[in-house]
Structure formats: C-alpha cells, structure tokens
Amino acid sequence: MKRVVVTGIGMINSLGLDKESSFQAIIDGQCGIKTIELFDPERFSARIAGEIADFDPSTVMDAKEVKKADRFIQLGLKAAAEAIEDANLSDEIDKERFGVSSASGIGGLPAIEKNSVICDTRGPRRISPFFIPSALVNMLGGFVSIYHGLKGPNLSSVTACAAGTHAISEATKTIMLGGADRMLVVGAESAICGAGVGGFAAMKALSTNNDDPKGASRPFDADRNGFVMGEGAGALVLEEYDAAVARGAEIYAEVIGFGESGDANHITSPVMEGPLRAIKAALAMAGNPKVDYINAHGTSTPANDKNETAAIKEAFGGKENCPPVSSIKGQIGHCLGAAGAIEAIVTLMSMKRGILPPTINYTTPDPACDLDYIPNEAREMDVTVAMSNSFGFGGTNGVVIFKKL
Numbered sequence: 001m002k003r004v005v006v007t008g009i010g011m012i013n014s015l016g017l018d019k020e021s022s023f024q025a026i027i028d029g030q031c032g033i034k035t036i037e038l039f040d041p042e043r044f045s046a047r048i049a050g051e052i053a054d055f056d057p058s059t060v061m062d063a064k065e066v067k068k069a070d071r072f073i074q075l076g077l078k079a080a081a082e083a084i085e086d087a088n089l090s091d092e093i094d095k096e097r098f099g100v101s102s103a104s105g106i107g108g109l110p111a112i113e114k115n116s117v118i119c120d121t122r123g124p125r126r127i128s129p130f131f132i133p134s135a136l137v138n139m140l141g142g143f144v145s146i147y148h149g150l151k152g153p154n155l156s157s158v159t160a161c162a163a164g165t166h167a168i169s170e171a172t173k174t175i176m177l178g179g180a181d182r183m184l185v186v187g188a189e190s191a192i193c194g195a196g197v198g199g200f201a202a203m204k205a206l207s208t209n210n211d212d213p214k215g216a217s218r219p220f221d222a223d224r225n226g227f228v229m230g231e232g233a234g235a236l237v238l239e240e241y242d243a244a245v246a247r248g249a250e251i252y253a254e255v256i257g258f259g260e261s262g263d264a265n266h267i268t269s270p271v272m273e274g275p276l277r278a279i280k281a282a283l284a285m286a287g288n289p290k291v292d293y294i295n296a297h298g299t300s301t302p303a304n305d306k307n308e309t310a311a312i313k314e315a316f317g318g319k320e321n322c323p324p325v326s327s328i329k330g331q332i333g334h335c336l337g338a339a340g341a342i343e344a345i346v347t348l349m350s351m352k353r354g355i356l357p358p359t360i361n362y363t364t365p366d367p368a369c370d371l372d373y374i375p376n377e378a379r380e381m382d383v384t385v386a387m388s389n390s391f392g393f394g395g396t397n398g399v400v401i402f403k404k405l
Contacts, residue, residue, distance in 0.1 A: 002241065004171075005238070005241050007086075007244050008088070009349070010080065010081065011023075011232065011233065011341075013233075014051055017078070023349045034049075050232075050335070051230075067130060070190070072104055076186045076233045082235065084237060087249065089182075098152045099174060099180040100144050100154050101157070101183050102137070103186070105191070105392070106196065109193055115127050115128060138154075141186070164187030165258075166396075172238060182240070185341060187233060187341030208226070218361035219305055220309070221300075226300065229333055230332045230335040236341065254402065257281075257286025259282030259283070259398070263395025264395060267393060270391060272311050279315040282401050290385060291316075291323050292384055293324055293383045294386070295346060295387070297327070309369045312325065319370060326356060330359060340390035344388045348402060351404050355380050384404050385403050388402075
C-alpha cells in the first residue's frame with residue numbers, strides 16, 4: 001500500500017487563531033478556559049468553557065455567506081485555509097485526486113437550538129432556509145471542498161469525540177488504497193450553546209468548578225471532576241509519500257499506524273478493553289515501534305483518565321515501559337469531534353519542535369493514574385514516534401501513530 005505523510009497543518013482554538021500562536025500558548029502552559037460569553041450561562045450548573053475570542057468568519061468566507069454556515073463550519077474553514085497554505089501546494093495539482101475527510105461530533109447544534117425555538121415560538125414558516133445546510137455535519141466537508149475546489153472523495157466522520165482521529169485514519173486509508181493522492185482532513189466543533197452545555201451537564205459529565213475556570217479541567221489529577229467544553233478546529237493535508245517528495249514538500253511526519261475499536265459495553269461509560277484494542281491495533285500496524293510520546297485523550301473525567309492509563313500500561317507491558325503522556329484539555333477544553341484533529345496537530349508540532357506540551361493543573365497524584373504526565377511544564381525532548389488517542393461516547397475509539405522522517 002502507498003505511504004502517507006502530513007505536509008500541512010492548521011488549527012484554531014481558545015488559545016489562538018492559528019497554529020503558531022495556539023501551540024506556543026499551549027507550550028507556555030496557558031489556559032483558554034473562562035466564563036461563557038457565547039450565551040448567558042447564569043441558570044446553568046456549568047458556566048465555563050474554552051471559547052474562541054475575536055474570530056471574524058468574514059476573514060475566511062464571503063461576508064454574505066456567513067449566515068449560511070454555522071460556527072463549526074466557519075472554524076473549519078479557518079483551519080483548512082491555514083493547512084492548505086502551510087502545505088505550499090501549487091495550482092497545478094490534480095484537484096480531482098484531492099479529497100476531504102471532515103469530522104464533527106455534533107455539528108451545528110447552535111443552529112438546531114435556534115431554529116427549534118423559532119419553530120416553537122414563531123412558527124415553521126420563520127425557520128431559516130439556511131438552517132439544514134448550516135447544521136449538517138458533512139456540510140463542513142462540503143463548504144471546504146467548494147472553497148478550495150477539491151473534487152476527490154468527500155467523506156465525513158461523526159463518531160463523537162473520536163471523530164477527528166477517525167477522519168485522519170479514513171483519509172489515510174483512501175490514499176493508501178489509491179482513491180486519492182491528497183486528502184484534507186478537517187475536524188471542527190462549536191457546540192457551546194444552551195442545549196450543548198445543558199445536555200452534557202445533565203449527564204454529570206462537566207466540571208462545575210465555575211469559580212476557578214483555569215483550574216477546572218485537570219486531566220489525570222486526583223481532584224478531577226469532569227471535562228470542560230471547548231470549541232475549535234484542526235486541519236491536516238495528507239499526501240501520498242512519492243507525490244509529496246516529487247514536489248519538494250516539507251514533511252511533518254508519516255502516518256505509520258492507526259487503530260479503531262468499539263467497546264460494545266455502554267453508550268457513555270468507557271471501559272479499558274476498547275481503547276486497549278485500538279492502541280494495540282495501531283502499534284501492530286506501525287510495526288510495534290518504540291513510542292516516544294503519547295498525546296492522551298485525557299478528558300479530566302474520573303472514568304476516562306483511569307481507563308486510559310490502564311490501557312496504556314497494558315499495551316506497553318507495564319508502567320516502566322510507558323513513554324511520557326500529556327493531555328492539552330486542561331488548556332483548551334474538550335473540543336469534542338475536533339479534539340482528535342487538534343491534538344494530532346499539537347503532536348506533530350511537538351515532534352517538529354522537540355518540545356512536549358504539559359498536563360496543566362496536575363497537583364494531586366491519583367494512585368490509579370501513575371504515569372509520567374509531563375506535569376505543569378513543557379519538556380524538551382526529541383521525538384521520533386508519537387501516538388495520539390481519542391475515545392468517544394458510544395464506545396468508539398481511534399488511535400493514530402506518526403513517525404518523523
């Protein structure tokens with residue numbers, strides 16, 4: 001099968017509007033979580049989130065088109081534009097062999113919420129004609145393909161918090177099997193609205209530490225009590241290796257392995273065995289290399305962090321064999337379907353720069369979480385092989401492994 005490499009990346013999250021500023025803020029240990037401003041959270045038990053400030057969608061799409069796309073699509077277009085520019089692609093590439101693999105966990109939830117209220121209070125005739133096209137998850141890929149003229153396969157992953165990572169593996173499969181020469185992966189999410197926050201809060205999944213927003217998300221810490229919602233987008237240009245080399249592209253890393261699995265256990269309660277199977281599958285595909293770093297799913301929920309730690313230890317043959325692990329969700333929140341794409345990009349930038357992001361807010365060790373989580377401060381380290389984990393509701397798991405060339 002064909003080899004697949006990453007030649008362009010872009011991201012936007014609560015710590016920055018581009019890959020450089022947001023990555024530097026993550027390395028510096030900053031936190032983008034604060035009291036919610038996208039809606040009035042006063043009545044909600046959870047009133048904090050990782051919101052993006054000062055984003056102007058008219059910078060990436062025609063102003064008259066903005067109302068046709070919900071915020072997750074707008075964020076996705078921003079990340080996609082940066083990734084394509086970063087890949088330094090010429091106008092001569094065959095766009096019929098250039099596809100899109102998009103991802104979102106929920107899609108246009110704010111649009112669904114808004115138009116449901118309009119339908120109930122003002123009647124169905126007042127529903128926006130742009131409602132459905134702005135809310136569908138696959139419209140992220142649709143808008144991106146239209147804006148960039150990408151005529152290859154147009155795929156969409158809607159697998160909760162594993163969607164971004166699954167979009168990477170789907171794009172990789174497409175290139176490996178000859179279905180395209182290039183694929184643009186874009187994962188985006190913006191579900192910080194009353195229905196989104198209220199829904200997750202009703203499940204008791206969110207941290208309610210509203211008085212300390214920057215300390216609320218604390219992956220692997222003994223005092224963790226739930227995740228904090230975030231919003232953002234990440235995009236990656238994947239290319240067939242020979243095509244990338246032929247055009248002299250800068251290569252961030254090669255995708256050498258991916259793994260997918262289902263828990264088949266419970267719709268919201270994770271178990272260790274599902275993630276373990278995904279990790280083992282990714283390692284086996286990659287040829288069981290020495291992994292230097294793991295960017296963890298690390299949600300700051302009691303069950304995930306304990307299970308993920310146990311899965312990593314089992315997969316690597318014990319605590320003493322495990323590489324350093326960190327989670328960036330303490331800094332930007334949990335970006336749901338976009339998390340896998342954003343975290344893959346942070347992993348790739350860490351490999352390129354030789355510095356690993358910290359797990360902030362790690363102050364009280366948990367006996368069930370006893371790995372090296374790179375606590376509170378970034379660590380300089382040369383990384384050749386790195387893994388990124390994503391696990392989602394429904395028991396859907398995705399793992400991807402990169403190797404620096």
